[in-house]
Amino acid sequence: MTAEILIVDDEPDICELVAGILQDEGYTTRTARDADGALNAIKARRPNLVFLDIWLQGSKLDGLQLLDAAKQEFPDLPVVMISGHGNIETAVAAIKQGAYDFIEKPFKADRLILVADRALENSRLKREVKELKAISPQPSALVGKSPAINQLRQTIEKVAPTNSRIMIIGTSGSGKELCARTLHNLSARANGPFVVINAAAITPESMEIELFGIEQSNGSQSRKAGALEEAHGGTLFIDEIADMPRETQNKILRVLVDQTFHRVGGTSKVTVDVRVISSTARNLEAEIAAGNFREDLYHRLSVVPIRVPPLAERREDIPLLVDYFMEQISLATGLPKRTMGDDAMAVLQSHDWPGNVRQLRNNVERLMILAGGDPNAVINSSMLPQDVGSMVPSMPNGNGGEQLMSLPLREAREMFEREYLVAQISRFGGNISRTAEFVGMERSALHRKLKALGIG
Numbered sequence: 301m302t303a304e305i306l307i308v309d310d311e312p313d314i315c316e317l318v319a320g321i322l323q324d325e326g327y328t329t330r331t332a333r334d335a336d337g338a339l340n341a342i343k344a345r346r347p348n349l350v351f352l353d354i355w356l357q358g359s360k361l362d363g364l365q366l367l368d369a370a371k372q373e374f375p376d377l378p379v380v381m382i383s384g385h386g387n388i389e390t391a392v393a394a395i396k397q398g399a400y401d402f403i404e405k406p407f408k409a410d411r412l413i414l415v416a417d418r419a420l421e422n423s424r425l426k427r428e429v430k431e432l433k434a435i436s437p438q439p440s441a442l443v444g445k446s447p448a449i450n451q452l453r454q455t456i457e458k459v460a461p462t463n464s465r466i467m468i469i470g471t472s473g474s475g476k477e478l479c480a481r482t483l484h485n486l487s488a489r490a491n492g493p494f495v496v497i498n499a500a501a502i503t504p505e506s507m508e509i510e511l512f513g514i515e516q517s518n519g520s521q522s523r524k525a526g527a528l529e530e531a532h533g534g535t536l537f538i539d540e541i542a543d544m545p546r547e548t549q550n551k552i553l554r555v556l557v558d559q560t561f562h563r564v565g566g567t568s569k570v571t572v573d574v575r576v577i578s579s580t581a582r583n584l585e586a587e588i589a590a591g592n593f594r595e596d597l598y599h600r601l602s603v604v605p606i607r608v609p610p611l612a613e614r615r616e617d618i619p620l621l622v623d624y625f626m627e628q629i630s631l632a633t634g635l636p637k638r639t640m641g642d643d644a645m646a647v648l649q650s651h652d653w654p655g656n657v658r659q660l661r662n663n664v665e666r667l668m669i670l671a672g673g674d675p676n677a678v679i680n681s682s683m684l685p686q687d688v689g690s691m692v693p694s695m696p697n698g699n700g701g702e703q704l705m706s707l708p709l710r711e712a713r714e715m716f717e718r719e720y721l722v723a724q725i726s727r728f729g730g731n732i733s734r735t736a737e738f739v740g741m742e743r744s745a746l747h748r749k750l751k752a753l754g755i756g
């Protein structure tokens with residue numbers, strides 16, 4: 301689809317000229333001579349771009365007023381002002397008021413086309429950013445209502461504005477990076493960069509280049525800013541700090557003391573203003589005791605320690621998280637959201653989740669993909685991967701006991717008794733006397749039981 305451009309000018313010659321140039325470039329155009337015509341055209345169908353004359357003779361609204369009215373209708377509509385020689389100042393005022401740019405009469409065709417291309421490109425990029433933001437909602441969304449997550453949220457809100465160094469402790473996938481981002485977003489550095497460096501994923505040899513950057517050496521390697529420099533004015537998140545080599549630990553300690561360092565191979569000092577947040581899934585005290593981690597560095601980094609509870613300590617958040625991930629995955633992939641059956645949810649809430657929230661998210665995604673077919677079909681426990689169901693008590697007949705978990709005790713007990721007795725009777729070849737003897741009941745009592753359970 302070609303972009304459609306509305307040209308608003310009281311001079312018919314200018315309208316035609318501009319329209320002709322833009323049409324030659326493949327754009328579709330419409331024209332209007334005054335404010336009413338322009339607003340009607342905009343309301344009838346939002347154009348992709350408007351060229352708007354500042355001086356509109358005989359019009360109810362002048363260019364600036366019309367710009368305002370158009371923006372009220374469509375705040376994201378890109379508008380380029382057409383200014384005469386005498387009203388550049390007004391054109392500048394229009395930009396402050398939300399116009400994208402202006403062109404000055406008389407203009408060359410090249411300039412007109414360039415401005416149109418740029419305005420449309422800018423508008424497209426803005427729209428894409430907006431869409432992406434909608435797909436990946438604010439990373440500060442720490443989902444959950446359990447006392448554990450509420451307490452975590454409160455701690456984060458309290459320490460975020462303080463600039464203190466924070467050590468986030470938690471098992472893999474529990475949300476440490478998400479907490480670090482939330483801390484950054486709630487701090488005075490929110491508009492600065494948030495840079496992540498994963499000490500576990502970088503080889504010890506390249507660790508210092510990644511952190512401190514490198515100066516040009518023998519002309520072979522160009523200068524490269526490291527993570528510390530990139531994070532200037534913002535936050536540096538060092539993930540899995542326990543994996544940082546001893547030598548680098550010494551150097552980072554010095555950076556924390558005086559906020560300066562040398563690039564690898566460099567002689568001049570680089571000064572930065574960076575808040576460091578680090579994380580660990582390992583027990584750092586044990587690493588210190590084993591001589592793998594500097595104790596003084598630990599104290600510098602862990603001014604405020606924050607513990608992220610594993611998912612197994614906040615099972616009540618699982619339904620909310622499942623819903624949140626379904627929404628997110630649906631937006632990102634177009635897969636329909638599904639309804640999770642009570643039995644499936646009960647199993648999800650019983651599982652131990654060694655991989656925490658990340659593992660839960662992966663499972664939700666897998667279920668949405670595998671569910672296929674009918675978007676109204678409910679996801680039940682039999683659709684869950686076997687390892688997820690392994691924590692639920694199993695049934696005597698070898699089937700998963702997932703369904704048990706969605707039932708109140710009395711019904712669950714009945715269901716168990718039924719399966720148990722059917723399995724025992726079958727084991728004793730249908731012989732009720734031997735079954736009664738084995739299960740420890742009177743023969744007559746067993747008969748009554750079987751009748752009550754609807755067996756036989």
Ligand SMILES: Nc1ncnc2c1ncn2[C@@H]1O[C@H](COP(=O)(O)OP(=O)(O)OP(=O)(O)O)[C@@H](O)[C@H]1O
Nearest residue numbers: 441442443444471472473474475476477478657658
């Ligand atoms: N409370 C939460 N609400 C919403 N999403 C969450 C929550 N906790 C974690 N997540 C999501 O789970 C995934 C894993 O979280 P994150 O990467 O922050 O964990 P991590 O502890 O840093 O992991 P690792 O130990 O592997 O570095 C991410 O997609 C994150 O957005």
